[in-house]
Amino acid sequence: MEFMMFCRMLVEISFYYSFAGAAAAHFGGGETVLPALLLSVCYILCELLEKHVTAPSAERLQKAGRGESGGAGRFFRYLGLLPAVFWLLLPGMAPADRICFLFPFAYLAAVIWRKDFTLSRYRQTDVFSTFWKAYGIFALTLTIFGGSALLETTVPAALVTVAGSVLLLRALRHGSEVWRHRDYQLRSLFETGLLIAAAWALSRDAVLELLKTVAAAVWNRLLVPVLTVVIVAFSVVFTWLFQLLRYLLTLGHREPQDIGEILQYFTGQGEALTETVVVSDDGSPVWQIVFFVIGILALVILAAVFFRWLLMRAPGEEHAAEQVEKIDHMPPPEDRKAGGIFRNTPAHRIREHYRSYLRCFERQGGTRLPSDTSRELARKTLELAKGTQEGEETLNMHLGRMREIYLRARYRQEVREEDPAEMKRQTSAVKKFLRSRPG
Structure with a gap:
């Protein structure tokens, strides 16, 4: 079950870094995959401490006649967060990466406090459905506005999110009698190891440069010739249609040169409009500071809304004791699901x-x-x-x-x-x- 817990947290944190990584790269950061892996390992450590230390301690105290486990017993499960704390205190980390790491760290602490060590197929389906739609819009927007360099830093986290979601959803399709089988667990561990290796490789610049070289070779040697033939064929057909249109207008007592005059008229209007529109940039430092502060506040609000959205899909603490070893195959109630076009x-x-x-x-x-x-x-x-x-x-x-x-x-x-x-x-x-x- 631990590998599925690992995949769940890896998917959620990589979801966050698929968008926050672009903001971190803009301010000099860009580490996206390794923090997600570290927080996922911390989640597993906390789950193991809860299962093998805190819960047995509470049972022993109940048998002794006390109804609570005490502060020390509850504290044990938070020891799994120590690697994340050490990572946060490491010297040499870019300030942007350190700030971006605070939000998922706070989310993980909230999950541990709620003892949310559960898995839900419907929850993961909802998260994955939301991700590919939101990331598609995000990638298209960055590409249109010239942010391809920022988009490259988010691709590793996005690929990890997709791969982890596929592994997790495929496992959650089966009951416990299937995924607890030894052969299935060994195969799952092997696939998780491949996912970790791929995540680490994608976080290396040398691997990304190699992938870009291969993609460029495929584009230039395979796709460009095919697309060129298609475009040339389309141009020939369009030219024939245009000549046919000129001929039909001639039959209708319209001179062929009228078409050229009309096209020249619209071309002239476009050139005049281009000359009229002037983009002014006074370079005022005051406005730059204002927009910078607004952008930072917008990013903080978006991160808070995203992790609040994830927490809304988590079960309550009152049912956590029974759900440590349980996979929830039932969807959450309607009043606990956020509305919107992404719900599926x-x-x-x-x-x-x-x-x-x-x-x-x-x-x-x-x-x-x-x-x-x-x-x-x-x-x-x-x-x-x-x-x-x-x-x-x-x-x-x-x-x-x-x-x-x-x-x-x-x-x-x-x-x-x-x-x-x-x-x-x-x-x-x-x-x-x-x-x-x-x-």
Whole structure:
């Protein structure tokens, strides 16, 4: 189980460094992979201390008639943070790297304080789904605005996040009888070792330069000739189409040179606009200081919001004692999940399928009131679909199964692995009934 704990923390800290690494590189830092590895090892040390020292000590005290473990017992699990403290005090570290290290260190301390030594497949799916969307936008933005050098420093952490997420999600698909098997543990340890070696290699400038050389050779010798042929072919086709357009305009009593005049007119307008727009830069040091302070505050707020978002997905401390050896296969309650366009949990997908059924119901002429329950909507659907080719009993069966999955996910937060796909099949069948009704 320790390797999965390691992967969980490695993914979360690498997620942070995939974005914070660019800010650190801008101010003279750039170490992203090694701090994430160190904090992940600290997390494992704290988990082992909690399991083998703190928890047994609490049990012995309970048997002796005392209900608490005492301050010394609770303190033992924090000893795993000592390597991170020593790393923070190392001389020669860039100030930007030291400041960036403080945020994940504080997050790890909060996780240890809450005794969050659990794993959740749905939580990791949500984190990974959020990462690739956010990092894609981030990388595209840096590329457009000329920040390719900063983006290069974040690529190792991003690759570690992706690889660690794949290893972790693949392991969490199985039950404890699978991932506790000796062969599976040996294979997992081997894969984790490869991940650590790859992370260390990606943090070395020589390896990155070698990868850039290989990528440049592939681009120049393989992709550029193919793209050149495609672009030339597209230019030839576009020229033919333009000549055809000139010919058609000539048939319509328009002189061919009119097109050139129109193009020249728009070109002249563009040149005039270019000459009009002047970017002023007075180089005022006051404004530079103001924008610098605003940027620092924005980065601090973003880091705080990110780690608060991670902590919102962690279980409460009151259930931590039973969950030290437990993998949570159930999604968290709806009121503990942050909303937004990045959410992609099974419960959310089930509700999206139900909303698609409601939209189809309204498009086919159904009337839905805000006070209507799912039972009332099912009755209205049966009335609306009367006269379809299939029987009413079949439609009623699909509606009943759809309501069962929706109500269980919406109000009891119980989602099975096959529920999203089953919900999609049932809603598709109901929508097919609605679309096939006569008239």
